[in-house]
Amino acid sequence: MKRVLIIQLTRFGDLVQTKRLVLTLEQRGFEVHLCIDQSLKDLAALLYPDCIIHPIIAHGTAIKGRGFDSTLPVNLKIFRKFSKFDFSEIYNLNYSPMNYALSALFDPAKVKGHRLVNGQAMKSRWFDFTFRLAAERRNNINLVDYWAALSPDMIAPSEVNPSACPAGEGIGVVLAGRESRRSLPVEVLAPLVLSVRSTKKCKKIFLLGSRSEHESGRKLLAKLPPAVAADTVNLAGKTDWQGLLNTVSKLDLLMTPDTGTMHLAAHLGIPVMGLFLSSAWCTETGPYGLGHTIIQADSDCSPCTESQPCYNDLKCLNPFKDSSLMRFIVTGKPEHLPPGLSVFDSTCDFLGTDFKLKAGHDITGERRNRIRHFIGCHLGLLDIGKYGPFKDLAEKFYKEKDWITA
Template sequence: MKRALVIQLTRFGDLVQTKRLVLTLQRRGFSVHLCIDRSLEGLARILYPDCELHPLIAHGSGIEGQGTDTVLPVNFKIFRQLAEINFSEIYNLNFSTMNYALSAMFDSKKVKGHKLINGQPLKDPWFELAFRLAAERRNNINLVDYWAALSPDMIPAADVNPAAEPGGKGIGIVLAGRESRRSLPYEVLAPLVMSARSTNKNKNLFLLGSPAEREAGRKLLSVLPSQVAKSTVNLAGKTDWAGLADAVTGLDLLITPDTGTMHLAAHLGVPVLGLFLSSAWCTETGPYGAGHTILQANTDCSPCMEAAPCYNALKCLLPFKEPSASRYVATRNPEHLPDKIAVFESNCDFLGTQYILKAGTDPTGERRQRLRKFIGCHLGLLDIGEYGPFPDLAEKFYKDNDWITP
């Protein structure tokens, strides 16, 4: 049997977003091996039960309270395992030092994505182009599709995740994401939660998060009406990977910033109401598949760079503080939508998951559709004779070496 190795050494959400690539490789007849950080092994077994896992220590979270002297023997064992397997294709999705070291173990002709050749870090031509396309972040493609397009014959986007449908169990609330600027403070989140609850048949609420969010959960409960707070289940810090998947399964709705749990919900077919601000932009990292809704902060400085300081007093948070924001969540009436919030809903097209404006403004929407067709022609998904040419886009995004044959 043909074997493919996917090296995905980043975090929770990224592992879930590798799904289209994994499913594509399996449909192409590969036995798929996943090299992941050890802290995500339990999650990977839930997401990808048919894959062979190679969990190494890529982050401090993988050490699990043991000394750093465990890193070398654990990783050496995994390196040796991988070196003994005859992989036909290797997909190296990240550009960390560890990823480059792993890529150097294999014939560079088999490595797709990021690789080292004679000590020089290089990108696959598709990644080179995609990095340039990412300069227009409002028009960027979904990360799921970015990784999947390394492989020929991508499976249809609609085959990746189930179309989202309410499951009847109530509403889940993810308290915060890894980046604090991308999450709503508890006092801003509470009115939105109550508005969503008011229109949902099942009034049960479940708070979700890591141990770091336990205090945020207590604060949110303190500002909810007492009867609502008493019936709310606070699961922050109380679930392992299996417990989290069980808690999310069957929800009517998941209210969340841009988080790994959001991508898990999409994997399970749970509708997402995403609250995106700061550096989070739905066309890049929104939940994958049809049936999700994003309230997107649409200020002139968004999306910003995650690692850069905010010089605008987090003005992208202000629209979520307006009373009309919670009124919109309850009514879904565009007349109630605050200025500087755009509402997008997800569906699937020829390229992958896209977000369509439902309320508010989207000044770059027309260009985004043109860019999607440009990318579709580049990847061979569309006929350039029918949809092209794209002289302006080709002049901006193509470089001379894109035309050099392998």
């Protein structure tokens, strides 16, 4: 059987977002191997039971106090195993020193994504192209589609995740994301949770997060009325991967910032209410598939760069404090949405998952739609004779080296 290797060494959410690429390669008849960080091996086995998992130590979280001298023996064993497989293709998805080092184990002609060629770090032409597109972050494509498009014959976007449908057993609330300023403080989150709860038949609430967020869960409980707190369970830090999957799979709705648990909910077909602010933007990293809603902070500085400090006193947080948002959550009427927020519903098109405006403003929507058609023609998904020409976009996003090195 033909074999391919996907090297995905980043976080929980990124592993879930590799799904369209995995399914595409399986549909093409490959035996799919996944090289991941050891800390995610149990999750990978749950998400991708038909894949062969190769866990290496790529991050400190996988060392678990054994000392850095334990890293090389573990990794060397996996690297030697790779030499026994004749991989037809290698998909190296991350821009990191470890990824580049791993790519050097293989024939550069077989490596897609990031690779070393004669010691020089290089990217596939698709990655070069999409790095330029990322300059317009409001118009960027979903990360799921970015990785999947490295392969030809992508599986249809509607076949990646189930259409979201409530499972009937309450509301999940993810307490925080990896970047603190992308998450709502508990005093802002609590009223929104109460508003959502008022619209649901099942009143149970499950607080989700890591061990470090258990205290945030306790503080959120203290903000809730006693009767509501009695129906709320703080599971932060108390679930393993299987437990998290079991809990999320039974929910009516998951309220969350941009997190790995959000992508897990989409994977399971559980509706997401995403609360996006700061550097999070729905078209880039929103939940994949049909049936999800994003309440998006829409400041003039959104989305920002998470690695840079905020010089605007996190003004994108202010609309989430407006009591009108609670009213909007209950009524769904656009006139109740406070300024500074826009609401988007997820949809699927020829390219992948996109987000369509439900309330508020989408000042770049027309251009984003045009860029998506441009990308569709670039990938051969659409007929440029019907949707083109794209002279201005071609001049901006194509470079001479694209043709010189073709």
